[in-house]
Amino acid sequence: MTLDNVRKGQLIRISNIPDEETRIKAIRFGISEGEVVTCLEVVPAGPVVVSKNKQEIAIGRSLASAILVEPC
Amino acid sequence: MAGSGLKAGNMVKGKKIVLAGNPNVGKSALFNILTGLYVDVSNYSGTTLDMACGRYNGDVIIEAPGVYGLSSINDEEKITRDIILAADIVVNVINSLHLDRDLFFTLQIIDMGIPMVIALNMTDEAVQRGLGINIRLLEELLGVPVVSIAAVRGIGIDELKKKIYTARPGHAHFQPIEKINKMLHRMNRREALLVIEGDTELSECYGVKPGTDREAIYRARRERVNQIVAQVVREINKDAGIAARLGNWMLLPVTGFPLLALTLWAVYKLVGVFLAQSVVDFTGDVMNGYYEPAVRSLLSGIMSPEGVLYTILAGQYGVLTLTVTYLIGLLFPLVLGIFFVLSILEDSGYMPRIATLLDRALTGIGLNGQAVIPLLLGFGCVTMACITTRILGSDRERRIAVFLLALGIPCSAQIAIITAVLAGSGALYMLLYVLFMLGIVLCAGTLLKRFLPGRPFPLLIELPPLRLPGVQNVCQKAWGRSYQFIKEAFPIFAMGTLLLGIFDAYGFLHELQRLLAPITVSWLHLPEDVADIFIMGFIRKEFGAAAVLNLQMLPLQKFIVMLTLSLTVPCIASAMVIFKERGWREGLLIWAVVFILAFLIGGLATRLLEIWLA
Numbered sequence: 001m002t003l004d005n006v007r008k009g010q011l012i013r014i015s016n017i018p019d020e021e022t023r024i025k026a027i028r029f030g031i032s033e034g035e036v037v038t039c040l041e042v043v044p045a046g047p048v049v050v051s052k053n054k055q056e057i058a059i060g061r062s063l064a065s066a067i068l069v070e071p072c
Numbered sequence: 073m074a075g076s077g078l079k080a081g082n083m084v085k086g087k088k089i090v091l092a093g094n095p096n097v098g099k100s101a102l103f104n105i106l107t108g109l110y111v112d113v114s115n116y117s118g119t120t121l122d123m124a125c126g127r128y129n130g131d132v133i134i135e136a137p138g139v140y141g142l143s144s145i146n147d148e149e150k151i152t153r154d155i156i157l158a159a160d161i162v163v164n165v166i167n168s169l170h171l172d173r174d175l176f177f178t179l180q181i182i183d184m185g186i187p188m189v190i191a192l193n194m195t196d197e198a199v200q201r202g203l204g205i206n207i208r209l210l211e212e213l214l215g216v217p218v219v220s221i222a223a224v225r226g227i228g229i230d231e232l233k234k235k236i237y238t239a240r241p242g243h244a245h246f247q248p249i250e251k252i253n254k255m256l257h258r259m260n261r262r263e264a265l266l267v268i269e270g271d272t273e274l275s276e277c278y279g280v281k282p283g284t285d286r287e288a289i290y291r292a293r294r295e296r297v298n299q300i301v302a303q304v305v306r307e308i309n310k311d312a313g314i315a316a317r318l319g320n321w322m323l324l325p326v327t328g329f330p331l332l333a334l335t336l337w338a339v340y341k342l343v344g345v346f347l348a349q350s351v352v353d354f355t356g357d358v359m360n361g362y363y364e365p366a367v368r369s370l371l372s373g374i375m376s377p378e379g380v381l382y383t384i385l386a387g388q389y390g391v392l393t394l395t396v397t398y399l400i401g402l403l404f405p406l407v408l409g410i411f412f413v414l415s416i417l418e419d420s421g422y423m424p425r426i427a428t429l430l431d432r433a434l435t436g437i438g439l440n441g442q443a444v445i446p447l448l449l450g451f452g453c454v455t456m457a458c459i460t461t462r463i464l465g466s467d468r469e470r471r472i473a474v475f476l477l478a479l480g481i482p483c484s485a486q487i488a489i490i491t492a493v494l495a496g497s498g499a500l501y502m503l504l505y506v507l508f509m510l511g512i513v514l515c516a517g518t519l520l521k522r523f524l525p526g527r528p529f530p531l532l533i534e535l536p537p538l539r540l541p542g543v544q545n546v547c548q549k550a551w552g553r554s555y556q557f558i559k560e561a562f563p564i565f566a567m568g569t570l571l572l573g574i575f576d577a578y579g580f581l582h583e584l585q586r587l588l589a590p591i592t593v594s595w596l597h598l599p600e601d602v603a604d605i606f607i608m609g610f611i612r613k614e615f616g617a618a619a620v621l622n623l624q625m626l627p628l629q630k631f632i633v634m635l636t637l638s639l640t641v642p643c644i645a646s647a648m649v650i651f652k653e654r655g656w657r658e659g660l661l662i663w664a665v666v667f668i669l670a671f672l673i674g675g676l677a678t679r680l681l682e683i684w685l686a
Contacts, residue, residue, distance in 0.1 A: 020287070025532055027290045028140035030172045030297075041323050046432040047441065047531050049323060053301070054169045054201065058323075058428040060440055060531030 001071075003048055003064040006039045012050075016068035030055050036072060086131035089236065090155055092181065093165035094174050095138030096536050098193040100124075101223040101545075102165055103135040106233075134159075141177050143271050143286075147462060150273070156181065157262050161239040162188045163232075168198035168205060168220075169537055171305060175297045182214065182242035183293075184262040189217045189239040191232055196222040197539070201313065204306040213300050215242035224542055247292050248285070255280075319538040322425040332426060339413050347409040348491040352402055359401035364393045384573040395569045399558060406488035407452075407557055412550040414452045419541030419549075423448070424533055431531045437517025438472045438524065440465070440531040446473050450481035453557055455646040457481070458653055468526035471658070474650055475520060478666045480513035482638045483646075485561070490634050497627035504681075508635055512673065564644055572604065595675045596636065597682070598629050605633060628681055636674035641666050 006012055013036050017023045023033070030052050031037060040056060041049040048064040050057055059067070091099045091106075103109070107126025124135040136155045137148040156162060162181055166174040181188055190210075198205060211218045217235045221228030248268055255264040259278050267275050268283035269290075275282035321327040368377075368386050375382050386393045417423055423445055431441030442464060450457035454477050461473045482490060494501050521528070575581040585592075585603040592598045592606070601623060625633070641647050641663055651659035 022530075022532065024286070024290060025140070027294050028173070028176050029532075029534060030176070030294075032291060032294045041320055043323055043328075043428060043432070044325055046325075047428050049428065049535065053172055053305070054203070054537070055173050056319075056535040058424070058431070058441070058531060058533050058535055060431055060435070062435075062528070063530030063532060 003067040087160040090159040187239040359397040410484035438521030465529040639670035
């Protein structure tokens, strides 16, 4: 499934981030493929906020819909 | 390669000590403490777009722009890369709360083999939020000295000062070493690593192919960061606390919009009511009642009040009277207030949350949530905001944001005059003004989104922890920016008044007024002397707008003047920045389109409202 379908509070593993530039940016933020993150908030029709440790990252809806995740 | 960092670095003697780190980790605060200079400190990324230099013990301290890593992805990274390539010592500033993010950059610098000391910042906040960090172990794993500090509170600074000169290269990752060694005959180790990581600019410089291992190296580095963090960080308690909960409320529309509305209402109360009415009334009275008569009586003692010089200095557009009164009595309190509010918004960490909340809405006008930052800053100073558009991810977005800033965002000085002028005309005109401006921005954005080539760039930002802004930093920042603003405005303002004064004294003004009559009188249905305002507005918009206070006009006419003026490019300074940021061709195009649109919309609004209000 994709990141935009995740529910608030769900633990997920990032399985695929599509484009390279985004992937590089995300790795630096601490989110790489294979990483387990918590979905902190889903802004209705807006960005998905995920967190890992104390780091919070807001991901725009269009990007979230391209990121593959699996629940865990 | 002609990097900005190298150039600046080579001109001075002593060691080059570079403060580097991720955005928003406290580099600027530390720089201020170490050098005694002041640079802007905020709680969002991208405050330091250019590097800052200062002296320290006969050495040079350079503050690099905050980045998440080095390569040539954007301008900040290029600048930081060049500064770090030339560094003798790197003081890597790290946010204790975000070790897993910050250490990624740390390890990259360590892999480059540069002597380093780590300033582990905001350790007080980490303790408050229940994080324990094993500093000894961190030192051991990284192989470089680590000092725990709280820069804003001045904790740990003495120890850091002692340890700066014990900086040493840390334990680099074994993986890229072999490849680096193969390249050392052509370039140094620092450059070799970046070439292997695929830095196109550096590779070109040495005539080699950029490496293709970036992702593999990044992954390995990320893995190592995760392992280090797992070993050194202990979470003592996991209670989210009130700040985290408030932070979440700010993101959700149900609670976020009311909170935003509440914030804007408080801002309006402070700036629009308290400052624009009570304070400005008082300062205006002081200037009109004491300062101006004093100047006039002083001048009439030395020269004839009928003379040309007197008219220029103290007449209707007097350089010594009108300029000073408007700048000190009217603009300064308001500009100070607006920068004060913006500083609080920045330091608290609220800005990126507004960005997330409004992301959906901003995609409608071809931007993403991040554009909220330049657009909001535009209400302070459009010139400054145009520079901040550099934080946006793509050129297309920067183009849209600059255009909207030029067209539809009134700066603090304009807001000051607009509130002062329209306050006398009643709430209806205020409301109309807001609706018109909002409508115009939305239409322009939608059209740009539709017709500009390229695809929208999705939001990907970090949300810094919500924190109470430090009173001292907020005041210092608001004061510093307002001072800068007024300092910059004064000569332009004075030149403008001087020009108008001379025109007035020699009767040119009347000629110009007649020349512009087709636009002012026939198209906008305004009195002929309004031309002064537009001429002045051309030089500095709020200045032209300020002249409206002196003219007898109907409320509708005042409204049209304000609307048209708001829509044109704010001032010469901002026009210059737009040319600089967007290049001459695009800058000129933006400028011309904005002016034509402004007068077109002004005329259309006149007709529309005349019919509607009749």
